[in-house]
Amino acid sequence: MNTLIFFSLVLAAEHYQHVPSVECKEFRDCMEALPKGKFVATTVFLADIADYAAMNKVYEGYFPTLKPARNTVAVKLPQGIRMAINAVLYQGDSELRGLTPPGVTNLVPITPGILTPDRLFIAGILGRDSNSGTVPTAPQEQIDMCLARLTKVLATAQLKPGDLVQATVYHSALVPRELVETSLARFLGPEPTIAVTILEVPALALGANVGLNGVARRN
Helix, strand or coil: CCCCCCCCCCCCCCCCCEEEEEEECHHHHHHHHHCEEEEEEEEEEEEEEHHHHHHHHHHHHHHHCCCCCCEEECCCCCCCCCEEEEEEEECCCCCEEEECCCCCCCCCCCCCEEECCEEEEEEECCCCCCCCCCCCCCCHHHHHHHHHHHHHHHCCCCHHHEEEEEEEEECCCCHHHHHHHHHHHHCCCCCCEEEEEECCCCCEHHHHEEEEEEECCCC
């Protein structure tokens, strides 16, 4: 088995504020607990992935224009808690720009990529076809589709895998961790300089079994 060795790169704090996770019984409570500002990314944790559609309805109302690059997974939350959310705010003077690869349809309230002057924040990319909703049968095909979609997002921003500085990969028990690790090793090359976290979760959105989100450097 290949072993991945990654170098941690800390996101420059000068223009970004990390909002720690807040846990709530109701989706609206979580959204109202977030501060005001220019959101570049959020991660939503659900106690039950069956709440995905209901959460989206509430979530969309808080971002009527540009939606953050969002990732959503199911995790074990404290009893009575239905949702947790964290976020990254951009505090610079520049306007944020949304990025959607050609031919991609957004069926849920997210933006595939958010561009700041020096970063691309990448929303949760799933191992499923975003237009047809098809999830490949084989785990390797699901991982390959996820990475192919990531490549497309990066290319739309005129970036490449080597520009990634951080990524979080989520997988269900149906996709072995070892397969994720070896696939990432091939994708990132022999000397990656990226901070990577790989987590097994009970479920991902929309029937997917693997997904990832991340940040790439633009200069």
